[in-house]
Amino acid sequence: MAFTTMVGARIRRREDPRLITGRATYVDDVRQVGTVYAAFVRSPYGHAKITSIDTAQAKSDPHVLAVYTGEDLHHAHNLKASLPVAHKMPDLKTPPHYVLALDEARVVGEAVAIVVADSPYTARDAAEKVVVEYEQLPAVVDIEKAAAGPPYVHESLGTNVAFTMPFSAGDPDKAFAEADVTIKQRIVNQRVAPVPIEPRSMVASYDAGMQQLTLYSATQIPHLLRTQLAIVLGLPENKIRVIAPEVGGGFGAKLNVYAEEVVVSWVAMQLERPVKYIETRSECFQAMIHGRDQIDDLEVAAKNDGTITALRLKITANMGAYHQLLTPVIPTLTMLMAHGCYKFENIAAEVVGVFTNTMSTDAYRGAGRPEATFFIERAIDMVAQRLKLDPVEVRRKNFIASDAFPHTTATGLTYDSGDYETTMDKALAIIDYAGLRKQQEELRKQGRYLGIGISTYVEVCGMGPSAAMPAAGWDSATIRVEPTGSITVLTGVSPHGQGQETTFAQIVADELGVPIDHVSVIHGDTDKVQYGVGTFGSRGTAVGGAALKLAIDTIQAKAVKIAAHQWEANPDDVEYRNGKMQVKGDPSKSMTTAEAGFLAFMGDKLPPGLEPGLDATRRFEPPNFVFPFGTHICVVEVDAQSGEVKFVKYLAVDDCGRLINPMIAEGQIHGGIAQGLSQALFEEVVYDGNGQLLTGTLMDYAIPHAEQVPHYELDHTVTPTTVNPLGIKGIGEAGTIGSTPAVANAVIDALAPFGVVHIDMPLKPEKLWAAMQAVPSNGSVR
Amino acid sequence: MQIDLTVNGNQTFIDVEPRLLLVHALRDSLNLTGTHVGCDTSSCGACTVLLDGVSVKSCTVFAVQASGHEVTTIEGIGTADSLHPMQEAFWTAHGLQCGYCTTGMIVSAVDLLKRNPDPSDDEIRAGLEGNLCRCTGYENIVKAVRAAGAAMRAGEARHSVNELMPIHPPTVEPPPSGEAIIPQQLQEAKV
Numbered sequence: 001m002a003f004t005t006m007v008g009a010r011i012r013r014r015e016d017p018r019l020i021t022g023r024a025t026y027v028d029d030v031r032q033v034g035t036v037y038a039a040f041v042r043s044p045y046g047h048a049k050i051t052s053i054d055t056a057q058a059k060s061d062p063h064v065l066a067v068y069t070g071e072d073l074h075h076a077h078n079l080k081a082s083l084p085v086a087h088k089m090p091d092l093k094t095p096p097h098y099v100l101a102l103d104e105a106r107v108v109g110e111a112v113a114i115v116v117a118d119s120p121y122t123a124r125d126a127a128e129k130v131v132v133e134y135e136q137l138p139a140v141v142d143i144e145k146a147a148a149g150p151p152y153v154h155e156s157l158g159t160n161v162a163f164t165m166p167f168s169a170g171d172p173d174k175a176f177a178e179a180d181v182t183i184k185q186r187i188v189n190q191r192v193a194p195v196p197i198e199p200r201s202m203v204a205s206y207d208a209g210m211q212q213l214t215l216y217s218a219t220q221i222p223h224l225l226r227t228q229l230a231i232v233l234g235l236p237e238n239k240i241r242v243i244a245p246e247v248g249g250g251f252g253a254k255l256n257v258y259a260e261e262v263v264v265s266w267v268a269m270q271l272e273r274p275v276k277y278i279e280t281r282s283e284c285f286q287a288m289i290h291g292r293d294q295i296d297d298l299e300v301a302a303k304n305d306g307t308i309t310a311l312r313l314k315i316t317a318n319m320g321a322y323h324q325l326l327t328p329v330i331p332t333l334t335m336l337m338a339h340g341c342y343k344f345e346n347i348a349a350e351v352v353g354v355f356t357n358t359m360s361t362d363a364y365r366g367a368g369r370p371e372a373t374f375f376i377e378r379a380i381d382m383v384a385q386r387l388k389l390d391p392v393e394v395r396r397k398n399f400i401a402s403d404a405f406p407h408t409t410a411t412g413l414t415y416d417s418g419d420y421e422t423t424m425d426k427a428l429a430i431i432d433y434a435g436l437r438k439q440q441e442e443l444r445k446q447g448r449y450l451g452i453g454i455s456t457y458v459e460v461c462g463m464g465p466s467a468a469m470p471a472a473g474w475d476s477a478t479i480r481v482e483p484t485g486s487i488t489v490l491t492g493v494s495p496h497g498q499g500q501e502t503t504f505a506q507i508v509a510d511e512l513g514v515p516i517d518h519v520s521v522i523h524g525d526t527d528k529v530q531y532g533v534g535t536f537g538s539r540g541t542a543v544g545g546a547a548l549k550l551a552i553d554t555i556q557a558k559a560v561k562i563a564a565h566q567w568e569a570n571p572d573d574v575e576y577r578n579g580k581m582q583v584k585g586d587p588s589k590s591m592t593t594a595e596a597g598f599l600a601f602m603g604d605k606l607p608p609g610l611e612p613g614l615d616a617t618r619r620f621e622p623p624n625f626v627f628p629f630g631t632h633i634c635v636v637e638v639d640a641q642s643g644e645v646k647f648v649k650y651l652a653v654d655d656c657g658r659l660i661n662p663m664i665a666e667g668q669i670h671g672g673i674a675q676g677l678s679q680a681l682f683e684e685v686v687y688d689g690n691g692q693l694l695t696g697t698l699m700d701y702a703i704p705h706a707e708q709v710p711h712y713e714l715d716h717t718v719t720p721t722t723v724n725p726l727g728i729k730g731i732g733e734a735g736t737i738g739s740t741p742a743v744a745n746a747v748i749d750a751l752a753p754f755g756v757v758h759i760d761m762p763l764k765p766e767k768l769w770a771a772m773q774a775v776p777s778n779g780s781v782r
Numbered sequence: 783m784q785i786d787l788t789v790n791g792n793q794t795f796i797d798v799e800p801r802l803l804l805v806h807a808l809r810d811s812l813n814l815t816g817t818h819v820g821c822d823t824s825s826c827g828a829c830t831v832l833l834d835g836v837s838v839k840s841c842t843v844f845a846v847q848a849s850g851h852e853v854t855t856i857e858g859i860g861t862a863d864s865l866h867p868m869q870e871a872f873w874t875a876h877g878l879q880c881g882y883c884t885t886g887m888i889v890s891a892v893d894l895l896k897r898n899p900d901p902s903d904d905e906i907r908a909g910l911e912g913n914l915c916r917c918t919g920y921e922n923i924v925k926a927v928r929a930a931g932a933a934m935r936a937g938e939a940r941h942s943v944n945e946l947m948p949i950h951p952p953t954v955e956p957p958p959s960g961e962a963i964i965p966q967q968l969q970e971a972k973v
Contacts, residue, residue: 012873017943019881020869020888022816022856029815121801197820197828197916198882248818248882249916281821485952497880497917517949594952663876667918671879674919698825698914706920707907735919 006506006516010663014516015501024246027201027216028278035203036065038264038277039123041113041130042286043105046139046357046691047153050103050112050132058115058129063122065271067130068263069113070100078234079266084257085323086470092163095154095355097322099232099259099266105134106153106321107359108693109286114263116275139357139691143295143318146356153321153355162319162353163328167335169410170346172301175310179301183382185780188760189371191293191318191685193695194364195703198248199284202261203276204268214241215265220250220494221534224471226526228257228325229265244524247496251675252363253288254496255536256325260287285696290685291364293318294331296375301346302383306394310346311379313338315371319353320360326367327360328353329470333368333460339409340376341420341458341629342398347410357691363536365675365736369459377455377741381748382757390437391745392428395456396421413460415627416721416729419655423717424456427631427653430715436635443637444753450648451750453634455742461730462626462723463537474621475539476532477548479508479555481597481614487514489521490617492532493544498732499664500540504548506660507726511552512593513579530617538628538730541660546724547620553725554616559596562614565607566591566599626721628729630654632673632742638750643769645681645747647710652738655717656731665731666714672735673712678704679736680743684762755779785849789814790858798845804838805829807845808855816856816885820914827913830886831855837893839912856885859892862943868892868930870941877926879917887913891927900931 018024055067073081083097101112113130117123138151146153146160153160176182202217213235219225222242230237247254260277268275279287299312317331331351338349380398384391400407402419409415433452440450466473476492489504505519522528532544556576563581564571573584580590593614599605600614635648652669659665682702686694695701720727740761747763748756754772757779771781787794789812796811808814808831819841820828829841832854840853860866868888871877878884887910894901894909901909906927907920915923 012947013876014947016873016878016881017862017947019878019884020865020872021860021862021943022814022885023862024881025815026818026882028809028819031813120806121799195916196880196882197826197914198818198880199820246881248820249880251916278819281823281826499879515950517947518952667876667879667922670919670921671917672919675916697823698821699823703914703916705907705914706910706924707904709920711903711924712919712921 006509007660009506010661011502011506013499013502013664014505015499026198026246026248027203027218030203030216030245032203032205032274035274035276036116036118036271037120037123038267038275039115039127040111040260041115041127041132042283043101043108043110043112045105045134045136046108046687047137048105048134049137050101050105051135052133053113054131055113057131058126061126061129063117063119064126065116066267067113067115068267070098070102073100073263073266074098074102076266080232080234083259084228084231084325085327086325087328088470089163089328092328093157094323095157099262107357108691109283109359111259111263114267116267116271141356141358141687141689141691143316143354143356147316147352147354153357160355162355165332165351167349167411168347172310172312172346172348175346176301179309180304181302181386183300183379183386185298185382185758187296187298187375187378187758189292189294189296189374190761191361192291192364192679192683193285193685193701194251194253194288194291196249196251196253199279199281200258200260200288201278202264203274204265205274206269206272208272212239212241213265213269214243215261216243216245217261218247218254219244220247220254220496220536222494222524222526223492223531224534225257225261229262232262233266241527244494250496251365252291252367252536255363255534256289281698282696285701286359286693289324289362289364290359291361292371293361294334294371296371298375298379300379300383304387306383306387306389306397308342308344308383308398310344311338313347313349315349315351317351317353318358318361319355320358321355322360324360324362326470327362330361330363330368334371336411336413337369337372337460338376339411340373341400341418341456342376343400344398345410358687365672366733369733370676370737370740373455373457373459373737374741377457377745378758381745385752385757391454392433395424395454414624415458416624416723417719418458418627418629419717419719420456420629423629423653423655424631426715426717427633427651430653431633431649431651447640449638449640449750449753451636451638451746451748453742453744453746453749455632455738455745457738458627458629459734459737460625460627461538461733462542462622463539464625465622472533474533474619475543475547476530476617476619477544477551478530478617479551479615481555481593481600483598483601485518485594485597487512487519489519489548490529491521491523491544491548492529493540494524494535495540496535498535498540498668499661500544503541503660503664504545507545507548508552512555513576514593538732542626542724542728542730543620543622545726545728547618549725550618550620551616554618555593555614558614559593561607561610562596562599563591566605620724622723624723626723626729628654628656628731628734630734630738632738634742634746636746636750638747638768640772643765643772645763649713650710651713652735653715653717654731654734655719656729656734657720658718658727660728668731669714669735670712672733673739674704674709676736676739677709677743680740680761681763756781783846785846787848788852790854800844800846802845803841804843804845804848805840808840808853814855814857818882818885820883825914826883827890828883828886830889830913832889832893837890856889859889864940864942866892867933867938867940870946871926871930871933875922875926875929877918877922883913883915887915887923891930894927895931895934899935903928
């Protein structure tokens with residue numbers, strides 16, 4: 001039988017047959033009779049006053065059903081045409097964010113009008129016939145210029161500063177005064193684009209008879225989206241159904257409430273026709289949220305032995321032109337994680353959020369934590385370089401000790417569990433660190449530049465305790481034992497590649513003693529599934545899986561009562577053993593969950609007072625975040641002639657607690673590493689000074705091809721957490737968080753003989769080549 | 783205008799605008815939605831199909847250009863009853879996560895092995911340069927293509943989804959009319 005064979009097993013994913021045979025249904029594959037197609041008219045300017053919009057020519061096109069502008073929506077009954085931002089900041093400036101620009105466009109790609117026609121082609125033709133007259137206004141793109149003064153993105157605010165959040169702990173001034181060395185460095189964490197291969201996609205339809213709106217959307221948060229749609233559209237929430245069918249990657253970018261989702265829904269209600277909108281890749285680059293984009297000014301105080309005593313930090317974060325759902329929250333996570341896995345107590349920090357005429361930043365894989373890990377891991381290497389110490393030893397000196405958990409940081413987080421040194425030592429042994437350093441020395445003599453980069457990260461995920469979240473942080477699960485013994489699981493999380501149809505079935509199979517093929521996991525439909533918060537912040541299994549475990553506990557407790565009644569035994573004497581119920585110490589009689597489910601359905605042999613049916617809905621409220629960690633080591637060679645970076649080795653030793661399906665966990669790490677190393681070497685969203693997007697297609701924006709990334713060698717350690725009943729930590733974002741500094745540290749280490757101290761990402765060949773010719777006296781290359 | 787397309791072995795005649803892209807003809811006229819669109823610059827490869835056996839990006843081919851030719855989409859590469867070794871290998875090696883790039887990636891990889899039945903890892907990576915994946919970091923895609931190559935060279939038999947991931951519904955006795963359905967295991971149960 002299946003007992004204890006599923007959790008921990010590398011079984012094939014149960015969602016894959018439909019995906020590999022082309023039979024999956026993504027939003028664009030949804031077919032509804034009478035569908036019409038939307039195209040958006042978007043601002044070609046970074047900042048402009050809209051002086052007039054002439055829709056007559058577009059409306060006279062026989063293929064066109066309707067054209068709506070911001071003015072039309074602004075005056076529409078009940079429609080609150082401003083988008084939500086979830087936050088708990090008292091002094092946050094929240095300028096209106098209209099779903100269609102009203103009189104001013106503040107970012108290239110801002111939607112100005114929507115055209116609906118009988119085919120996607122005719123819709124785009126007609127969008128070109130909408131004549132919009134603009135009066136260009138001065139744009140501001142540079143964060144520091146924007147923070148300093150006009151021009152203002154929102155003139156009415158009289159400032160571009162959205163919020164300022166100071167923080168201080170310990171006595172940083174004293175620590176700096178007593179430091180043997182101090183290091184000051186400005187680190188630019190460049191803007192990147194999430195680029196899921198499926199762009200934003202949506203189909204809305206309205207059943208006027210039922211007064212029901214249905215929105216299929218490529219979203220990570222069907223329920224949260226439903227709640228926000230209800231608020232913005234002024235509809236009862238129980239008359240909205242949001243369906244996230246197959247979703248083609250999200251990486252945080254589909255954790256949002258987008259203007260297009262609201263507008264398309266509203267238009268479907270006006271026309272009583274299904275309205276489909278699939279954005280183009282160019283629109284995706286303009287109008288899907290971006291990630292990162294911070295300037296991190298840091299100062300580190302250290303002792304001669306490498307002990308870090310204090311950090312001064314100013315995070316200047318680009319909000320973009322408007323807040324999207326979590327925009328201002330992201331850099332606050334950077335501040336919270338400024339410690340990394342190190343124990344210094346003295347911090348002075350300030351976060352400044354700044355509006356510019358660019359697309360909003362928001363959650364992109366790691367969301368605020370990669371920035372923290374990047375600067376602290378770079379800082380460790382800079383301290384080592386200055387003091388001529390091995391970066392491994394500086395890390396070892398500053399690690400929070402394995403016996404110090406739970407550990408409360410100066411920024412107020414309580415790290416649940418960790419053993420940073422063991423994980424690092426395992427990585428060093430696997431990669432033969434001492435041998436690599438020797439090899440590096442020898443190659444340098446031959447004019448070859450090998451670099452070894454280490455990153456020992458810790459991150460905060462399993463989002464999260466409701467009290468610490470901008471909105472609810474719990475999640476939910478329902479288990480139904482159907483009359484014939486099939487098990488239906490309804491999960492409140494909304495996987496889109498993370499494999500919970502498999503891992504959740506693995507858990508249920510073991511705990512309820514059923515063959516895995518009897519378990520079906522359903523998600524992503526607000527009319528089928530109880531409210532759930534969704535998939536983001538590496539919470540799917542850490543929170544959604546924990547809720548599943550609670551539901552299993554409830555099912556087992558009821559099944560035990562049913563079995564005990566059959567056997568005229570005391571329920572306290574009946575237990576689940578090897579997936580079946582039996583009287584403790586008496587294997588002669590047993591009952592399966594399916595059998596108990598059948599009795600619960602028949603209803604006539606139940607103990608008095610016990611309700612029929614065997615199902616349970618439970619919610620898990622996490623008492624804390626979880627803190628996965630690990631060591632990534634990257635080895636590169638930088639070509640002295642061309643500045644090109646060649647990967648020699650990449651090793652990741654991660655610790656996310658107990659593994660349910662190691663194959664799936666490894667897949668998450670692989671993909672995370674690729675995105676993180678790609679930020680280090682290739683990716684950068686660039687706007688010119690007028691707010692014109694220069695990286696608006698996949699020809700201009702570099703996401704890596706197969707031959708640009710290395711083979712990843714993986715290993716792991718297991719340090720369980722007590723935060724959830726499964727003992728697991730999230731692993732969705734860890735790879736991205738760990739890899740960027742490992743790669744940057746490797747490249748900069750390779751260039752150490754040239755006096756390089758820091759180079760800002762992306763570490764492109766031309767920058768590296770230039771650095772090898774002449775390094776500024778401060779060693780810092782922008 | 784009317785075009786003559788043979789798709790996955792079936793000849794069809796469809797009316798198309800001259801500007802209609804092949805990918806839209808496949809998806810919207812023929813309802814073969816396994817071929818995806820991920821970009822507008824021929825960069826991502828999600829729309830890859832075989833045209834007369836050679837991989838092309840169907841977002842960069844007009845439907846009219848394919849008239850009189852044979853197109854193979856993911857639906858024709860293999861089915862649940864008879865998976866192509868490449869499909870099976872992607873599944874077994876966990877070469878996919880969200881699945882959106884996967885169908886185009888599989889079609890490209892099938893074409894790659896046609897040209898080079900025993901590629902090295904470097905050759906696999908270079909051979910797939912026209913296809914972007916944002917989820918897997920390519921590690922398990924390379925592994926899958928290598929495994930598929932080995933299976934195909936060894937002439938291994940095709941498998942069905944059901945062979946690799948059997949689903950046995952809980953056994954149910956045929957219900958005597960008007961009576962409740964009794965699962966088989968309950969007949970044997972000691973209750």
